[in-house]
Amino acid sequence: MSRYLSEKLDGAGRITLSEEQLGRMGLGPGDEILLRETANGLVLLPLDPPLRKVYVEPTTRCNLQCPMCMRQSWDEPLADLSWEAYERLIAGLQEMGTCRRMSF
Numbered sequence: 001m002s003r004y005l006s007e008k009l010d011g012a013g014r015i016t017l018s019e020e021q022l023g024r025m026g027l028g029p030g031d032e033i034l035l036r037e038t039a040n041g042l043v044l045l046p047l048d049p050p051l052r053k054v055y056v057e058p059t060t061r062c063n064l065q066c067p068m069c070m071r072q073s074w075d076e077p078l079a080d081l082s083w084e085a086y087e088r089l090i091a092g093l094q095e096m097g098t099c100r101r102m103s104f
């Protein structure tokens, strides 16, 4: 363990990070992280990362046939996300309160 980190440990083996440091890792106060030693050094990983980003696929319809696409290996019928399901998703994300980004 690096000297910097060992100096930051409290008696219970916890490290307190500034809000700026937490923000850079997408974490907030009270979030726990896992410290893993790798061949390239120490890596900090969120222990139970809050949901920060959601990818929504509003439809599986596509007029292309990319060879690497997962659509090449599935037999599911093409479908669209219903408006009701979308509204439930939005309501659930609002209730969770952690999601910062949604990509379509």
Ligand code: SF4
Binding pocket: 062, 063, 064, 065, 066, 068, 069, 070, 071
């Ligand atoms: S990867 Fe699949 S879904 Fe994306 S453009 Fe290609 S065929 Fe369409």
